[in-house]
């Protein structure tokens with residue numbers, strides 16, 4: 001497994017070229033809590049700004065605690081879809097939507 005990865009997808013339609021979605025940000029468990037998540041995220045956001053992106057969107061699952069990480073990095077919750085995620089054991093989680101204006 002790699003140490004960590006980050007995937008942004010730029011909006012492809014002309015009316016969404018000024019936006020991007022953070023599709024994935026994750027670290028190897030042994031590196032979590034060491035500041036590398038912040039570095040990976042902020043370095044990626046800096047690159048997007050240089051490329052003319054004005055806003056970033058992402059989605060998380062409720063119950064993961066990840067909302068706290070993204071709020072600490074300037075993202076605002078824009079809504080949530082209850083029971084959008086269903087697990088094999090029958091449990092549900094909401095999908096939570098966040099955005100951050102850049103820079």
Ligand SMILES: CC(C)(COP(=O)(O)OP(=O)(O)OC[C@H]1O[C@@H](n2cnc3c(N)ncnc32)[C@H](O)[C@@H]1OP(=O)(O)O)[C@@H](O)C(=O)NCCC(=O)NCCS
Nearest residue numbers: 025026027032033034035036037038064065066068069072
């Ligand atoms: C979320 C993640 C990218 C953060 O990276 P990191 O290097 O661990 O975080 P950092 O060390 O940069 O922490 C920065 C701050 O965010 C906080 N933070 C980190 N992870 C957090 C979490 N899950 N919930 C709330 N706060 C969190 C830290 O406490 C720290 O705050 P502080 O500076 O006030 O102490 C990383 O922990 C990770 O990959 N987690 C697993 C992600 C995952 O499971 N993805 C799949 C979801 S479906």
